[in-house]
Amino acid sequence: MADTNQGHSQRAIVIGIGEYHTGAEPMTSIGLGSCIGLIMHDKILGIGGMAHIMLPESGGKRDRLGKYADTAIDILLQELSKKGSSKNMLQAKMVGGAQMFANFSGNLSIGERNIEAVRAGLKQKGISLKGEDVGGTKGRTILYCPANNFTISIRRADGTCSEI
């Protein structure tokens, strides 16, 4: 992870592919394509976490906890609980899971599988999904500032911005 100023007013921690972070600092994920930016937020404590998920299932691998939907949900919950969050205070949002182009292999879209895996994982843990901007064919860059509120700013390649 590195500190970088991505044209936003405050410095945000960049969560690279397969990484995660929890705390009160601004966090960003750059150029989400088929990957998912999963955000969990605790509005009482004003902290949260972000993971940059690349694949739906770890299949038991523990090498990169943020890389897979199942392990990313677990580690965000664990880390936030260490920081004092109780599970029933946490809410989630997710962005990404696009299909940028037709697969060469003709496999089922990895973006779609990621979306489904995150939805199923959150449901299983009883975390409510408060907002999402998923699917489609366009990339997204996201910014989340836990100390302010649970707003996720989304920017697309054509320059349009939105919030969830």
Place this chain on the structure above:
Amino acid sequence: MALLTPTQMDALSELGNIGASHAATTLSQMLMGQIEMTVPLVEVVDLADIYKHVTDETSALVIFQMQGELEQGGYVIFIMPLSSAMRMTNTMLGMGDEERELNEMDESALNEVGNIMVSAFLDATAELLGVVMLPSPPVLVVDMAHAAIEQLLAEVAFDVNEVVFFHTKLTCDQYAINGDLVMLPEMNTLSRILELMDDLLKKHAC
């Protein structure tokens, strides 16, 4: 994944150099302008650091899968910032307006340029290695470069957390055009290429 030895890095970078030089020459012929090429870099990049190499800048990406004797070999990608892509197709099609939207003509010009360059790149490297490497039909994506690459990484880096990233920058000052040629080999392909390079070096040593 075992890290590459300095000799292997050198060998790969030389291989890339030959391929990229051929690609640069074809681009220069198509644009009828001088093309500068940086010395190709071979780097082992962690997934988490990909964003330092490929940004979320809106770009035109022409993506090819490496096919032929090295099946499902990975990808070769020609990435140009959108403004550069526009200037390039304007140069080729004899137009001047840079503020317009990309149209079908631009898209087919970009695909064609990518096709010719990547074919030259793969031909030159394959000839050296003594194998057949062919590009798949191109796929054109105009969006955030990092977002497009993610979908390729999901295939190439399914089991690993580092990718071998081969990268060279091509610039044409005359028309203010620049682009990146990137190769993302699949792990099996990479091992195969390294074997072939070893054989080649041994042959020359005799």
